[in-house]
Amino acid sequence: MTTYDIIGDIHGEAGKLRGLLNTLGYKPDVDGVFRHETNTAVFVGDFIDRGSQQWEVYQIVRPMVEKGGALAVAGNHEFNAIGYATPHPEGTDYLRPHDGPWGPKNLKQHKDFLQQIPFGSPEHREIIAWFTTLPLFLELDDLRVVHACWHQPSIDVLKAAGLAEGLTTLEAIYAAYDAFGTTPALNAAIEMVLKGPEIPVGNYGGFYDKDENYRTDARLRWWLSGETRLRELADIPLNKQGELQLPDIDLALDPSLLYPATAQPVFFGHYWRTGEPVLIGARAVCVDYSAAREGHPLMAYRYRAGDDLAQSNFVSFVG
Numbered sequence: 001m002t003t004y005d006i007i008g009d010i011h012g013e014a015g016k017l018r019g020l021l022n023t024l025g026y027k028p029d030v031d032g033v034f035r036h037e038t039n040t041a042v043f044v045g046d047f048i049d050r051g052s053q054q055w056e057v058y059q060i061v062r063p064m065v066e067k068g069g070a071l072a073v074a075g076n077h078e079f080n081a082i083g084y085a086t087p088h089p090e091g092t093d094y095l096r097p098h099d100g101p102w103g104p105k106n107l108k109q110h111k112d113f114l115q116q117i118p119f120g121s122p123e124h125r126e127i128i129a130w131f132t133t134l135p136l137f138l139e140l141d142d143l144r145v146v147h148a149c150w151h152q153p154s155i156d157v158l159k160a161a162g163l164a165e166g167l168t169t170l171e172a173i174y175a176a177y178d179a180f181g182t183t184p185a186l187n188a189a190i191e192m193v194l195k196g197p198e199i200p201v202g203n204y205g206g207f208y209d210k211d212e213n214y215r216t217d218a219r220l221r222w223w224l225s226g227e228t229r230l231r232e233l234a235d236i237p238l239n240k241q242g243e244l245q246l247p248d249i250d251l252a253l254d255p256s257l258l259y260p261a262t263a264q265p266v267f268f269g270h271y272w273r274t275g276e277p278v279l280i281g282a283r284a285v286c287v288d289y290s291a292a293r294e295g296h297p298l299m300a301y302r303y304r305a306g307d308d309l310a311q312s313n314f315v316s317f318v319g
């Protein structure tokens, strides 16, 4: 059985990536490409944005994938970067607008990336083209990998549309962004797997997220199989919980939103965990421990296909 090292959101932290690969026993080959004698690295996406070494991260990861020592899925940051780089087929702006009411917010989100990899440069075109080759999810041996959320109905929509292998054509990118207003189900499915489901909490006052943006929707802890309580299901950052008094009520959720306790193990990133790594669901492992923040680790989970999940399989590097 293959052993996989599933590696969390890197967000431009090339130093932490090298340190973690080293810790996991990956060594540069004659071409300088990191490789493990037996194991396969699996990246859960979000290679870019925030950190100062985004091009370096790309230069480490892409050759690993192309030489067969690693696999990778797309994150929401790669999806957003594709949209920001792709002209809208019906207008002068881009799929992810540069102008209009969303322009300033989008520019702010892409600022760090575009400072390091200037818009329209050969490097920008190259990295965006690579992003389009990233699959949106993976099924390997007995495990599943996705950036944010394994939601089977959404996965099925993407498979049926032929998008499992990535947004490899302009038509696929247009469809993913619902550019012609004809494919909302496809856009919703992409949003679900790359950004995850949310639940409204605005009636209880909302909250300010880690970037101090006011939010009326909280991320849903879809990994909590069988959970019904709003307080448990709303993923409010620990230091924000005092601001938001959620009532002690049960939610009538669509049951397909929660990951079944009998399903195959699923590995994902996206959720900015902090503190000691924990198994957060019966069959779910989050490997995002906020590497973009100083003093926080880049995290991996070493999984041998067929084994039970165990906390001792986390491997971290803080640097």
Ligand SMILES: [Mn+2]
Pocket (backbone or CB within 6 Å): 009, 046, 075, 076, 077, 147, 269, 270, 271
């Ligand atoms: Mn993410």
